[in-house]
Amino acid sequence: MSVQNQIDEQVKSNKIMLYMKGTPQFPQCGFSGQAVQILKACGAEFGSFDVLSDPDVRQGIKEYSNWPTIPQLYIDGKFVGGADIMTELYQNGELQKMVSAAN
Amino acid sequence: MDPENIKRMIEQGLEGSQASVVGDGRHFEAVIVCDAFAGKSMVEQHQMVYRALGNNMDEAIHALSMRTLTPEQYEQQQS
Numbered sequence: 001m002s003v004q005n006q007i008d009e010q011v012k013s014n015k016i017m018l019y020m021k022g023t024p025q026f027p028q029c030g031f032s033g034q035a036v037q038i039l040k041a042c043g044a045e046f047g048s049f050d051v052l053s054d055p056d057v058r059q060g061i062k063e064y065s066n067w068p069t070i071p072q073l074y075i076d077g078k079f080v081g082g083a084d085i086m087t088e089l090y091q092n093g094e095l096q097k098m099v100s101a102a103n
Numbered sequence: 104m105d106p107e108n109i110k111r112m113i114e115q116g117l118e119g120s121q122a123s124v125v126g127d128g129r130h131f132e133a134v135i136v137c138d139a140f141a142g143k144s145m146v147e148q149h150q151m152v153y154r155a156l157g158n159n160m161d162e163a164i165h166a167l168s169m170r171t172l173t174p175e176q177y178e179q180q181q182s
Contacts, residue, residue, distance in 0.1 A: 067146070068153055068164050084168050085145045 003060035011064075012077045014047035015102045019061050020071040021052050028052060031083035035071040038090045042099040075102045106131060109156070109163050116155025126166070133169040136177045145171065 001009075011017050016039070022028030024036045028050075039046050051058035051070050062068055065079040073080040075098050080086065089095035106124035109131055113122040120137035133152075140148045148171035156164055172180065 066150060068161070079146065081146055081149070084170070085149065088145065088170070 003056045004064060007057060007060055007064045010047070010049065011074045014074075015076060016044050016046035016099065017074040018046050018048045018071055019051055019057070019074075020048055021050065023050055024048055029070070031069070032071045034083045035073060035086055038086050038095065039073075039099070041090065042096050043103075044099040045103055075099070104128075104163055104166075109133065109160075109167065112157070112160060112163070113152060113155050116157065117151055120155070129166060131163065131167045133167060134172065134177075135169060136172050136174055138174055140171050141173045141175075 018035055018039065020027060020029075020032035020035060022032055027033035027036055036048075049057065051061065058070070061070070061072055065072055067079065067082065069082050071083055073082075073086055080098065081089070086095060089098070105128070106126045109126070110122045110124040110133070113124070113133065113135060114120055117135070117137055117139070119139060120135055122133050122135045124131055124133040126132065135152055137151075139151065143151070149169060152169060152171065153164060156167075
């Protein structure tokens, strides 16, 4: 199974999915840590994947979404954004709505 | 890689854009105003900026946080 199919399956089988560096308990990058904090603040239950554990996924996810950085948040199989967009959506209350609709 | 360099790359690569970039050499924050952002989602707007930076700016892309605004949004924010 190609990495694109693997990603597609992961993204579609988790209501909320975060591709990050490290794990929610031990984020390995400031932006990834920020993304985890925001999701926790929204009370979101989410799946996560440590791209540092798999270089193919680390590269493949950037092609999948045409987005060059990590973290990447997906809700209901759709790419929502990276740390910046998550922060902005959280500040204007939009992310909380998206999370409660998905959870 | 300094704020000036990133500002020039964005403005050259994204026609009609105005960028203000600050940074400490490791992390950079940019506010980009462009009328081509109108009607586009935040994801699309940021992708336009990433395309303007091009792939030889990988390091900059990783260190950059950005806010994208249309001229109207920028004015509203100023008032």
